[in-house]
Amino acid sequence: MNGTPPLLTEARLRQAIAALPGLPPLVCSLLAELEHADNLNFSVLSQRICADQGLAMRILRLANSSFYGLSGRVASIDDAIVILGLRTLYTLALNAAALRAMTRPPCAGFAEMDFWRHSIAVAVAARALAVACHRNPDVAFTHGLLHDIGQLLLASCFPDEYRQTLVGADERAVTRLARERALLGVEHAQAGALLAAQWGLPPDFVTAIAQHHAPESEAADLLHLADILAHALMEDDTPIPPLSAPAWQRLALDEARLLPVLARIEHDYEETCKALLS
Numbered sequence: 001m002n003g004t005p006p007l008l009t010e011a012r013l014r015q016a017i018a019a020l021p022g023l024p025p026l027v028c029s030l031l032a033e034l035e036h037a038d039n040l041n042f043s044v045l046s047q048r049i050c051a052d053q054g055l056a057m058r059i060l061r062l063a064n065s066s067f068y069g070l071s072g073r074v075a076s077i078d079d080a081i082v083i084l085g086l087r088t089l090y091t092l093a094l095n096a097a098a099l100r101a102m103t104r105p106p107c108a109g110f111a112e113m114d115f116w117r118h119s120i121a122v123a124v125a126a127r128a129l130a131v132a133c134h135r136n137p138d139v140a141f142t143h144g145l146l147h148d149i150g151q152l153l154l155a156s157c158f159p160d161e162y163r164q165t166l167v168g169a170d171e172r173a174v175t176r177l178a179r180e181r182a183l184l185g186v187e188h189a190q191a192g193a194l195l196a197a198q199w200g201l202p203p204d205f206v207t208a209i210a211q212h213h214a215p216e217s218e219a220a221d222l223l224h225l226a227d228i229l230a231h232a233l234m235e236d237d238t239p240i241p242p243l244s245a246p247a248w249q250r251l252a253l254d255e256a257r258l259l260p261v262l263a264r265i266e267h268d269y270e271e272t273c274k275a276l277l278s
Contacts, residue, residue: 006185007161008154010194013186016157017198020101026052027097030090031200046077049089055096059084062092062275087138094201095145095276102152107159109166113277115152119145120273121230121265122223128264129222129229132257143208143223150192150209151176154184175239177213189213213241221247233265 023031026048033045050056056077063080064073074080081089106112123144130140154162165179180187193210204219211220212227224247231240 006183007164008158008184008186010186010190012158013191013194017153017195020157020195020198023094023199024097024100026055027090027093030086030093034086034090042078042081045081045089049077049081049093052093052096055093058092058096058276059089062088062272065271065275085138087136087142091138091142091145092276094142098146098149098152102156104156104159107155107166108163110151110155110159110162112152112155115148116277117273118230118234119148120276121234121269122147122226124268124272125226125229125233125261125265126223128261128268129226129251129253131264132253132261133222133251135222139204140222140226143205144226146192146196147209147212147223147227148188148192149195150188150190153191153195154180154186154188158184175241177241187213215244215247218250221250225251225253229262229265233262233269 029045029048049059059077059080060074062068063083068083074083123141126140126144127137130137154165161184165176165183177187177189189210189212193206196206196209207217207219208223211217212223215221215224221244224244228241228243231238
């Protein structure tokens with residue numbers, strides 16, 4: 001691969017992102033409501049959500065999951081809004097928008113279900129870590145669920161090119177990230193950050209996605225560790241990414257605080273998968 005031009009350029013990637021549909025009105029309105037929660041009109045918000053039946057069903061399933069301890073007791077979207085909160089609703093709507101924007105012919109070798117299960121594992125891990133680190137757990141969950149959105153973007157918009165990064169990845173310690181770097185000249189973290197910026201997502205969100213493999217700021221530290229824990233706990237064949245020592249030091253965690261986090265992740269993971277993937 002030495003001396004071979006990369007299969008992609010940032011210019012081509014930006015063109016592909018610009019051609020994707022923008023965020024739907026529901027996601028944009030939820031993002032605006034997060035900044036003006038005091039003036040929230042629950043009735044209007046409920047009507048908007050009910051207009052999207054797929055999203056409404058996911059919201060009800062999640063509100064009734066053991067994750068929130070109210071199994072079988074949440075019957076309406078109005079009640080679910082109160083239980084889940086705006087940030088979780090925004091996360092679910094953003095996730096649904098990403099899926100719809102990138103519905104393309106499948107990329108050979110890209111296991112989409114494995115992709116989403118790992119994304120949920122990272123989201124659950126990030127949420128548990130955020131509680132331990134006294135950070136916003138809903139923000140962490142959002143970052144975790146969409147941290148690898150660049151992989152979905154590349155597999156959707158450039159299936160032929162991205163397929164080549166999947167051949168031989170995860171074998172002999174050759175990671176997918178290394179294959180992306182060598183063949184494409186673009187990593188999925190970079191691609192995901194460009195998409196997040198194009199969609200007008202908060203700067204910390206963009207930074208966390210961009211740096212989750214090589215954190216240089218607090219915005220990415222927690223997501224970086226959540227990604228590593230998710231790989232370790234899922235016990236798949238994927239090599240566990242190396243832990244950044246500076247990120248670990250900035251998080252200031254110890255074993256006594258980390259062990260309950262691991263138990264929380266294992267408890268919440270399958271239930272959250274059922275709610276979001278059914």
